[in-house]
Amino acid sequence: MSTRSFDSLKLAPAQLQNLADLGYREMTDIQAAALPAAMAGEDLIAQAKTGSGKTATFALPLLSKLNPRDFGTQALVLCPTRELAAQVASEMRRLARYQQNIKVVVLCGGQSIGPQIGSLEHGAHIVVGTPGRIKDHLRKETLSLGRVSTLVLDEADRMLEMGFIDDISAIIDHTPQTRQTLLFSATYPDDINALSQRFQKSPREISVTAFVDDSLLEQQFFICQRNEKLSGLEKLLHRIRPDSAIVFCNTKESTREVCERLLESGIDALSLNGDLEQRDRDQVLVQFRQQSCRVLVATDVAARGLDIDGLPAVFNYDTPRDVETYVHRIGRTGRAGQPGLAVTLLAENERHRLDAISAYQGKELAFEVLAAVPTAKQHMPRAAYATLAIAGGRKDKVRPGDILGALTGEAGIDGKAVGRIDIMDHVAYVAVDNDLAGQALNRLTNGKIKGRKFKVRKLKGQPRARSRGSTGRR
Structure with missing residues (x-):
């Protein structure tokens, strides 16, 4: 059996089948180096970049320890940004499919805290979020971390760079000392080592040298x-x-x-x-x-x-x-x-x-x-699509097929002219061929989606920044 085979790990047969169904054929470098120690319950400090397969590196050990019947928060994943938190949560839900009723809740700033409190009232096995919003919930006592058995610090270098060290420290103080702590960082500056010394127990250090594939x-x-x-x-x-x-x-x-x-x-x-x-x-x-x-x-x-x-x-x-x-x-x-x-x-x-x-x-x-270098004779072509924002989303039971149907039906748009559709909680976005965007906007504004009228607008230009005075790195 290959040491890069997921079969070499002590994973449930249903999880192994799930991995195969998801296209996980063999372990990446970081997974092969880190998963055996992580599955054994050791603390890790691992140097790994986005795209290296690190989400599965902490998700698989975390999921293997979960008690599905206990809806208390058993795992916490801290991320520097909302985008990364959403990406991590999405992949963890896929990896958790082999078990029923595993609940993953995302807690990030930039959105109302009320619905998040409502989600937590129904329990959450895994919480993924940004330090600032996690700290808000702890202050409001809407989140308890007393049963956390696994803590993950994802892209820890960026969280430190963004000034989250005090928030991270305050959050960790709410978790049991018996927890397993997995720290991941794309770079390895001195303050990462200091963070590890404060919060980890004899961590195994894993470093997978990043390389450039000249064939690609x-x-x-x-x-x-x-x-x-x-x-x-x-x-x-x-x-x-x-x-x-x-x-x-x-x-x-x-x-x-x-x-x-x-x-x-x-x-x-x-x-x-x-x-x-x-x-x-x-x-x-x-x-x-x-x-x-x-x-x-x-x-x-x-x-x-x-x-x-x-x-x-x-x-x-x-x-x-x-x-x-x-x-x-x-x-x-x-x-x-x-x-x-x-x-x-x-x-x-x-x-x-x-x-x-x-x-x-x-x-x-x-x-x-x-x-x-000679100047180009042709200019870069303009974008092929325009994005329309629809004031209705997942919470309004709007699905991609509903939008596509409204465009190709009442609006009379050829389905080939419709691009990607993204559905959020309260808004949906659809890409439409630039030449037909005006027609699509007019028809959707005056027509209906799933039998209901929604406000629709075309996204145009750069959003206005909240401040133009800073020249910092963020």
Whole structure:
């Protein structure tokens, strides 16, 4: 039996069948290295990036210990952002399908606390959330952590970077000392070690070296003057013309500056940073996923937990400050057997960062002089879709088929012109061919969905940030 086979773990036969049904064929590097110790009940401090399979690494041991008949909170997963918490909870529900009635509740800011309190009143085996909102529930005494047997700190480095250390400490004080604590971090700065020493018991240290698969991911580097970066990024996007791309910046101010320049050059772009309210963040991400925006300009923290299927390209407008962050960024493309492209702009005085990346990967990486790259004859095409927001969602019993039926029925839109549909609790988003968006908006506004009238609007432009004074990293 292969040591990468899930059969080598002490998992219930029903869970093994569930894993096979979900397409889990063999363990990833982090799973093979960490799961045996985690299943044995040991504390872990593991270095692993998004997309490495770390959710299953903590979910499988956690689920194996759950008592389905006890609706007290038996596991707590702390995440830095709402997006990551939602992603983790979704995967945990899939992994928990082999057991009946396992309840996973997400507790994050940016949404009303009332419905969350209502959910908790009916019990929750697993709670996934952000530190600030978890602390709110503890203060209101609407959440009890006295029966937690597993605590997970996911992307702990980002939680510390975002200033959550005091909240994390206060939350952990509410959990039993007998708990198992699993700490995951993409990078491993000194304060992660300090956090581990405070809250873990003789943790097993697991580090899976991140690598770049040259068969899937092409890396390109361009040297330019610092004041040529904006025009250089514009030139490369028009030349490469990816279907979609994430452009990474180191500061919030850079995301705004870059996004404005791209819009001026005719590139459909939106920025994602910590100045946006949660509702606006959700709308930006929906538009990017629905391809009504081609380029997302983001900071590392804002993009944490953002997982886009089939992302063809990543651009580093600002070179990351450490090699691990570089590998984490470019690892968002070239995944699941699909080819990817990672493009990095380097100012003349940043060549040492290319040397560091080369040394980390154990190979020499070539670069081009940006000024020598010819200007593209064609511009990057506009987004294929527009996103319509419908004021009715999951809580209103609205389903994707209802929206598709309204568009192809009363609205008379060809089904091929309808793209992705995303249903939230109180709002739904649908991508419609740009040329037909006006017709679809008019027909939905004046027609009905599932026999009911809903307000409908077209999402347009960058949401207004709550503050423009800060230039921090979030």
